[in-house]
Amino acid sequence: MDTSSLPASHAHHWASRLPYAALALFVLLIGALIWLTRVHDEDSQRHTLISDVLWMEQSLQFQLDRNAAQLAQLGPELVVSDIAPQTDARLRQMLRAENGLTRVIWLDGAGNILGVLPPLSEAPAGNDDLGLQAIIDPDLSRLSRTIGRPVYGPVYPAAGGGHQFEVHIPAYSDSGLLGISVGVYSLEGLLARELPWWFTEKYRVSVTDSEGNEITARSRVAPLSDTHSYTMPFDPPGHGLMLQITAYKGDIRWIPVILMSSILALAIILLWSFWQLRLQLKRRLAAEQALRGETLFRKAMEDSLLTGLRARDLAGRITYVNPAFCNMVGFSAQELIGLRPPMPYWHPDHIERLQEIHDMILSGQGPRAGVEVKLRRKNGEDIDALIFEAPLIDASGRQTGWMGSIMDITERKRARELARQQDDRLQATSRLITMGEMASTLAHELNQPLAAISTYNSGCLNLLEEGYIDPLELREIHEKIARQAYRAAAIIHRVHDFVRRSEPKRERIALNDVVREAIELMDADARKRQMRIVLQLAPGMPPLTADPVMIEQLVVNLVRNGMDAVAGLPGERRVITVTTQEKNGNLILRVTDRGPGIDADHAKRLFEPFFSTKQEGMGMGLNICRSIAELHHGRLAFEAGAEGGAVFVLTLPVEMETNPA
Amino acid sequence: MNTPCAHIVDDDEAIRDALQWLLKTRKMPCTTWASAEEFLDAIGPDWAGCVVLDIRMEGMSGLECFDVLRARGNTLPVIFITGHGDVPMAVAALKNGAHDFIEKPFNDGDLIAVIQRAMEINAEHRQAQSASQAVSERLTLLTTREREVMALILEGKYNKVIADELNISMRTVEAHRSRIFEKMSVRSAVELAQMLKGVSL
Numbered sequence: 001m002d003t004s005s006l007p008a009s010h011a012h013h014w015a016s017r018l019p020y021a022a023l024a025l026f027v028l029l030i031g032a033l034i035w036l037t038r039v040h041d042e043d044s045q046r047h048t049l050i051s052d053v054l055w056m057e058q059s060l061q062f063q064l065d066r067n068a069a070q071l072a073q074l075g076p077e078l079v080v081s082d083i084a085p086q087t088d089a090r091l092r093q094m095l096r097a098e099n100g101l102t103r104v105i106w107l108d109g110a111g112n113i114l115g116v117l118p119p120l121s122e123a124p125a126g127n128d129d130l131g132l133q134a135i136i137d138p139d140l141s142r143l144s145r146t147i148g149r150p151v152y153g154p155v156y157p158a159a160g161g162g163h164q165f166e167v168h169i170p171a172y173s174d175s176g177l178l179g180i181s182v183g184v185y186s187l188e189g190l191l192a193r194e195l196p197w198w199f200t201e202k203y204r205v206s207v208t209d210s211e212g213n214e215i216t217a218r219s220r221v222a223p224l225s226d227t228h229s230y231t232m233p234f235d236p237p238g239h240g241l242m243l244q245i246t247a248y249k250g251d252i253r254w255i256p257v258i259l260m261s262s263i264l265a266l267a268i269i270l271l272w273s274f275w276q277l278r279l280q281l282k283r284r285l286a287a288e289q290a291l292r293g294e295t296l297f298r299k300a301m302e303d304s305l306l307t308g309l310r311a312r313d314l315a316g317r318i319t320y321v322n323p324a325f326c327n328m329v330g331f332s333a334q335e336l337i338g339l340r341p342p343m344p345y346w347h348p349d350h351i352e353r354l355q356e357i358h359d360m361i362l363s364g365q366g367p368r369a370g371v372e373v374k375l376r377r378k379n380g381e382d383i384d385a386l387i388f389e390a391p392l393i394d395a396s397g398r399q400t401g402w403m404g405s406i407m408d409i410t411e412r413k414r415a416r417e418l419a420r421q422q423d424d425r426l427q428a429t430s431r432l433i434t435m436g437e438m439a440s441t442l443a444h445e446l447n448q449p450l451a452a453i454s455t456y457n458s459g460c461l462n463l464l465e466e467g468y469i470d471p472l473e474l475r476e477i478h479e480k481i482a483r484q485a486y487r488a489a490a491i492i493h494r495v496h497d498f499v500r501r502s503e504p505k506r507e508r509i510a511l512n513d514v515v516r517e518a519i520e521l522m523d524a525d526a527r528k529r530q531m532r533i534v535l536q537l538a539p540g541m542p543p544l545t546a547d548p549v550m551i552e553q554l555v556v557n558l559v560r561n562g563m564d565a566v567a568g569l570p571g572e573r574r575v576i577t578v579t580t581q582e583k584n585g586n587l588i589l590r591v592t593d594r595g596p597g598i599d600a601d602h603a604k605r606l607f608e609p610f611f612s613t614k615q616e617g618m619g620m621g622l623n624i625c626r627s628i629a630e631l632h633h634g635r636l637a638f639e640a641g642a643e644g645g646a647v648f649v650l651t652l653p654v655e656m657e658t659n660p661a
Numbered sequence: 662m663n664t665p666c667a668h669i670v671d672d673d674e675a676i677r678d679a680l681q682w683l684l685k686t687r688k689m690p691c692t693t694w695a696s697a698e699e700f701l702d703a704i705g706p707d708w709a710g711c712v713v714l715d716i717r718m719e720g721m722s723g724l725e726c727f728d729v730l731r732a733r734g735n736t737l738p739v740i741f742i743t744g745h746g747d748v749p750m751a752v753a754a755l756k757n758g759a760h761d762f763i764e765k766p767f768n769d770g771d772l773i774a775v776i777q778r779a780m781e782i783n784a785e786h787r788q789a790q791s792a793s794q795a796v797s798e799r800l801t802l803l804t805t806r807e808r809e810v811m812a813l814i815l816e817g818k819y820n821k822v823i824a825d826e827l828n829i830s831m832r833t834v835e836a837h838r839s840r841i842f843e844k845m846s847v848r849s850a851v852e853l854a855q856m857l858k859g860v861s862l
Contacts, residue, residue: 444717444744448673451765455679458769462686477682484675 023274030267034260041256045228045247049203053230053245056199060234063194067101067183068150068169070094075171075181078106078115091117100190102164105182106171107141114179137166141180144168154239155187155207155215163187163207163215191218203245210240308385308406311392316341316362319401328385328408330378347374347382361389361402372409384413417528445491449484456481504547504631511544511551511580511587511652512537518555519578522563530571531563536579542654544587550628551652554636557621558591558648564614565595565646586634587652594645598638606638625650665709665784666690667776670700670726671742672718676765680713680772687773697726704735709787711738711760711779716747724754731758736786738779742767796856802844810837814850815857 074094077087095101095117105116113136137153144151153166164184171178191205195218199205206217208231228247235241302309308325312318321336329336329345336343346354354373360366370388377383386409392401456477463469519533526533544551555578562576573594581588598606598613605611609623622636625648629636634652641647667684669691671677677693684691690710694700697714698721712730714723721729727739738760743751751762760779763772803811813823820834827834847853 447744447765448676451767452673452675452679454766455676455683455769455772458767458772459679459683459686461769462683466686480675480678487675 019274023271026270027267030263033263037256037260042228049228049230049245049247052199052203053232053243056195056205056245057232057243060190060194063100063190064152064167064185067094067099068167071104071167071169071181071183072150072171075106075169076173076178078104078171078179078181083115088117100185100193101183102186102189103184105136105184106179107136107182108179109145109177136182137168140166140168141182144170144180145177148172152238155209155241158186162189188216191216201248203247206244206246207234208242208244210242212242215241308404308408310336310404310406311401312404313401314362314399316358318343325406328377328383328406329375330381345375345377347376350374357387361404364391366402383408383410385409417524442491442495446488449488449491452484453481453488456484504550504628506545507548508543509546509548509551511541511589514548514551515555515578515580515589518552518559521552521556522559526563526576529563529567529574531566531574531576533559534575534577536577538579538581541580541582541587544652544654546632546652550631554625554628554650555589555591557625558650561621561648562591562593562595562646565593569595582654585654587654589650589652590647591650592641592645592647594641594643597640597644598646603638603640607636664690665780666692667711667713667780668692668694668700668704668708668737669713670694670697670718670723671713671715672696672720673715676715676742683769683772684776689773689776697721697723697729701726701729704730706733706735708735708737709780709783711740711776711783713740713742713776715742716750716754717744724750727754727757727759736783738783740775740779796845799845803841807837807841807844810834811841811853814838814841815854817850 070090071094074087074090077084078091083091091104095104103116103118106114108114140151140153148170150167150169153168155163155165158164164186167183167185169181169183171181187207191207195205200218204217207215209215229244230246231242231244233241234243302322303324305322305324308328309320309322310318310325311320318336318339321333323333326333326336331345341355341358342351343354350373357366357371357373366389370386372384372386375383375385386407387404388406389402389404391399392403394400460474460477463474515535515537519535522533559576559578566574566576575594577590577592579590579592602613607622607626612621626636629650629652632652634650637649637651639647639649667689669677669680669684671680671693672695674695677695681691681693694703697718700712701721714726716723723741727741730737730739739754740760741751741754741762743762743764748762748764751759755762760782761775763775800808809827810823813826818826820831820838824831824834842848842853845853845856847856
C-alpha cells in the first residue's frame with residue numbers, strides 16, 4: 001500500500017464523519033431548544049400563576065381590609081339603640097354579595113348582640129338565636145376589645161352548610177369602647193364573589209385548614225396541572241388557613257406546538273433524507289466499487305491480451321493503444337497516441353500500400369477477413385502483422401472511430417516459410433529420386449532388346465566365321481532381331497508420348513506482365529536474402545504467343561540461378577537485373593547477375609542435363625529452361641557479363657512460325 | 662541332368678532365346694529357365710556347369726536366388742547379368758562368392774569366356790570332390806584299430822614305437838599296416854599321407 005494515501009484517507013475519514021457530528025449536534029440543539037422553550041414556558045406560566053395569585057391575595061386582602069374599615073367606621077353608629085336610616089342603607093350596601101359579607105352583627109361592649117343584619121330569619125337555615133349565639137366567639141370579641149384592632153376568627157362550618165369566619169372590629173367613641181361590630185363572611189361566598197371569572201377559569205382555588213384538609217374549593221371539572229400549583233397562607237383570616245391555587249391544564253397553545261412540531265417534523269424529514277442520502281451514497285459507493293472493479297478487470301484484460309489493440313478516431317488519429325501493441329511495435333503509448341498516418345511503425349518499403357489500406361479502412365471498405373501488413377519495430381526489426389478492423393461504436397450507437405486488433409504473425413509466417421522451403425526441398429528430392437527411378441527403368445527397358453539384338457548378332461557372326469550358314473535359321477534370327485528393334489522403338493515412342501503430354505499452351509501474353517508476376521513470386525525470397533531485383537522493362541512491347549506458366553517458370557529459374565550466384569557477396573553486388581527489349585521481331589529477356597560468373601569449362605556444359613555446379617542441384621534447371629525456350633521456337637544463351645557476372649539471354653520470336661507437326 | 666551345361670535364368674524371353682542361340686553357335690550346352698523359382702525347383706545337388714543369373718527379374722531376384730543356392734550348399738559357379746545401374750549390386754554379389762558378372766549388352770567374347778571358365782572351374786571342383794569322396798569311402802572300410810594305427814603312421818612313427826604305444830606286438834602292427842595300405846590302395850606311407858591331405862579323420 002502506498003503510504004502517501006494514508007493522510008488522505010485519514011482526512012477523508014474525518015470528512016465523512018463530519019455530517020454525523022453535525023447531525024448529532026443538530027439533534028442535540030433541537031432537543032435543547034425544545035427543552036428551553038418548555039422551561040421558559042413553564043417559567044412564564046409559573047410567573048403568571050404567581051402574579052395572578054399575588055394579585056388575588058392582594059385583592060382579597062384589600063376587600064377584607066376595606067370591609068373591616070367600613071365596619072369600623074359604621075361601628076359607632078350601630079351600637080346606638082336606633083340605627084339611622086342612612087347607616088342602615090350603608091350597611092345593606094355593604095352586605096352586597098360582591099363584598100363577601102353574609103351578615104353583620106353588632107354587639108355592645110359587654111358582648112350582647114344588639115342587632116343583626118340581615119336578621120336571622122333571613123338566614124338560609126333559619127336558625128334561632130341559639131345558633132347565632134353559638135357562632136359568636138366571645139374570645140374574639142374580647143381579643144379585639146383588648147388590642148383595639150380587627151380580629152379574624154377561625155373558620156367554622158355554617159349551619160346551612162358551607163363555612164364561615166368572623167371579623168370582630170371594636171368600635172370606639174371618644175369616651176371609649178362602644179361595642180363591637182362583627183362581620184360574618186361565608187368562605188365560599190367570599191371566594192365566589194371576590195374572584196373574577198377569568199381567574200377561576202384559569203385556576204382551581206381551594207382553602208385548606210392547618211391540617212391540610214380541604215375546606216372549600218372553587219373548581220371546575222377540568223384536569224389539573226400537576227406542576228403549576230401555589231400554596232400561600234390565607235391571612236387574614238389566618239388561623240393556619242391556606243389558599244391553594246392550582247392551574248388547570250392550560251389550553252394547548254397551538255403556535256408553539258405547531259412551531260415545535262414543524263421543527264420536529266422538519267428534523268425528522270431531515271434525518272430521513274439524511275438516512276436516504278446515506279443509503280443512496282452507499283448504493284452509489286457499491287456501484288462505483290463494482291464499476292471500478294469492472295474497469296480494473298477490463299483494463300487487466302486489455303493489458304494481458306497478447307493481441308495488440310489500437311483505436312483510431314474517424315480522422316485516423318490514434319486514440320488508444322494497449323500494452324501488447326506497444327510491445328509489438330516498440331513504441332510507447334505516449335509516443336503513439338495522437339499520431340496521424342503515416343505511422344512510425346509502418347514499414348518504409350510498404351508505406352504506400354499501408355496508406356492505401358488505411359484509407360480503405362477509414363472509408364469503411366476494410367477487408368473483413370483481416371489484412372496482412374508489414375510493420376517495422378522501433379528497433380528496426382520487421383514484423384508481419386494481421387490486422388482486423390471493426391467500427392468503434394459508442395454507447396449512443398454513433399461510430400466514433402475504428403478499433404483494430406493486431407496479431408504478430410512473424411513467427412508463424414517464418415515457420416510457414418520454413419515449412420514451405422522444406423517442402424520444396426523434399427519435393428525436389430523426390431523429383432530427383434523419381435527422375436533417377438525413371439531413368440533407371442528406361443535404361444533397363446532399353447537394355448533388354450539391345451542386349452538381345454547384340455547377342456543374336458554375336459551368334460550370327462559366330463556362324464559366319466564358321467562358314468556354316470543355314471538361310472532359314474538366319475532368316476528366323478533376323479526376324480527376331482527386327483522384333484527386338486521394334487520393341488526398343490516402342491519404348492522410345494512411349495517416352496515421347498509421355499513428354500508430349502506437357503506441350504505448351506498457346507496464349508497471347510505480355511512478356512512484361514509475366515516477368516512482373518514472376519518477380520513478385522521471388523520478391524519475398526529476395527528480401528529475405530537481402531537481394532535486390534531491378535526491373536528494366538521496355539514499354540510498348542508487342543504481345544507474345546506463349547505458355548505463360550512456362551515462361552514464368554523460365555524467368556523464375558533464371559532469377560533464382562542469379563540469386564544463388566550472388567548469395568554471400570557484399571550488398572552492392574547482391575543485385576539481379578531483369579531487362580526486356582524488342583529487336584528484329586524478337587523479344588529479348590536478359591537476366592544479369594553480378595556474381596562470380598561462370599568459367600569457360602562450365603559454360604560449355606551449362607545446358608547439359610544432370611550437369612550442376614550446385615551442391616543440391618540436379619542439373620535440370622537450365623536444361624528445362626532451354627527446352628522451354630525451344631518449345632517456343634526461341635533460344636536461351638549464356639554470355640559473360642560486362643561486370644563479371646553471368647547474363648542469360650532468352651530470345652523469343654514474336655510471331656511463331658506455324659508448327660508443321 | 663548331370664551333364665555339364667550353362668543354366669540361363671532370365672525372365673526376358675528374348676534375352677533367353679538370344680543367349681541360347683549364341684551358346685549354340687559356340688557348341689556350348691545350355692538350358693534356360695524363365696524364373697528363379699522355376700530353376701530352384703528343378704535343380705539337383707549333382708548338377709554341373711554354371712548358372713547365368715539375371716539380377717533384375719520379376720518375382721525372386723537373381724541375388725535372392727544366389728543366396729538360396731548358397732544356403733543349400735550348392736557350389737555351382739554363378740555369373741550375374743546386370744544392367745548399367747545394377748553394377749554395385751553385382752560387385753557385392755561377387756564379394757559374396759559369385760563367379761563373375763557381365764553387363765548388358767554383352768560382349769560376345771567376354772560372355773563365352775566367362776561361361777567357359779566357370780564351367781572349367783566347376784569341372785575341376787567336381788573332380789576334386791569325387792576324389793575326396795573315394796578316399797572317404799575307403800576310410801570307411803578301416804576298423805577302429807586300423808584307424809588308430811593309421812593315425813600314428815601318418816605322424817611318421819616307426820612300427821616299434823607304434824607297437825609300444827598301443828601295447829601290441831610289432832607283428833600285429835605290421836599286419837595292420839599292410840591291411841591299411843591294401844584297403845586304401847596305396848603302396849607307401851607317403852602316398853597315404855598325400856591322399857589324406859586335407860581330410861579330417
